[in-house]
Amino acid sequence: MEMRQKFRYAIILLMSQIALNCDSSGELASKAREKEAQGNTAEALYYYDLALRENPENFTANKNLGILLAESGEAPGSAALYLEKALKKDPKNPEILLYLLEIYLLAGSRDETETVLKGFSESWDKDRESLARFLSSCILDSKKNVSERKRFVENRIPESNPASKRLFVVCEKKLYEETSGK
Numbered sequence: 001m002e003m004r005q006k007f008r009y010a011i012i013l014l015m016s017q018i019a020l021n022c023d024s025s026g027e028l029a030s031k032a033r034e035k036e037a038q039g040n041t042a043e044a045l046y047y048y049d050l051a052l053r054e055n056p057e058n059f060t061a062n063k064n065l066g067i068l069l070a071e072s073g074e075a076p077g078s079a080a081l082y083l084e085k086a087l088k089k090d091p092k093n094p095e096i097l098l099y100l101l102e103i104y105l106l107a108g109s110r111d112e113t114e115t116v117l118k119g120f121s122e123s124w125d126k127d128r129e130s131l132a133r134f135l136s137s138c139i140l141d142s143k144k145n146v147s148e149r150k151r152f153v154e155n156r157i158p159e160s161n162p163a164s165k166r167l168f169v170v171c172e173k174k175l176y177e178e179t180s181g182k
Contacts, residue, residue: 025051025052025058025061026051027060028047028048028051028054029048029060029061029064031047031053032044032046032047032048032051032061032065033064036064036068040074041068041072041073042143044068045068045070048061048064048065049095052065056085057089059063059086059090062082062083062085062086062089063083063090063093063095063096065082066080066081066082066083066085066086066096066099067079067083067095067099070083070099070102070103070163072115076103076106076107078104079099079105080100080103083096083099083103083110084100088120089170091122092119092122093123094120094123094125094128095161097116097120097123097128097132098128098132098161098164099161099163100112101116101117101132101136101163101164102163102164102166104116105136105139105167105170106134106167107138108140113136114125115127116132117132117136120132120133127155127157128157128160131164132157132159134148134149134152135164135167135171135173136169138171138174139167139171139174141166142174142175143178144175149171149176152168161162
């Protein structure tokens with residue numbers, strides 16, 4: 001009887017520790033988001049790192065840290081690592097896919113770009129899928145598509161996400177700059 005009680009106590013203690021770690025990781029990610037919203041990037045990075053030390057699978061921390069690093073442009077490899085981890089939890093997330101697309105297109109990585117395009121094809125956001133295919137074709141293959149470009153400009157689709165907006169500018173400069181003034 002006493003052995004059973006000790007066993008129950010050990011299980012309860014273990015479960016409460018797991019719950020505490022999950023809450024702790026979530027709280028740290030929330031603190032990081034607060035710091036990021038205040039413009040304190042260094043502290044945000046610190047709290048995201050702590051959250052991921054507590055729980056390496058924390059979706060929010062992986063996604064937000066990946067985006068923060070992608071936005072900085074300083075660590076695209078690390079950004080891709082965190083975004084890929086987040087993508088495993090939400091494989092159809094268009095925001096994550098767009099940031100990964102930016103990283104892989106700018107690196108000239110065709111295989112990774114194809115993987116991201118496949119992710120778009122399985123998602124519900126067909127406008128962003130067609131934008132992703134347009135940007136890939138423009139940046140990697142130097143192919144113009146004037147009618148698609150016009151549709152995106154008129155509907156302001158690239159402006160819905162900072163990564164797609166930056167990629168659209170790269171495409172514009174690469175292929176359309178001489179025609180954009182006419």
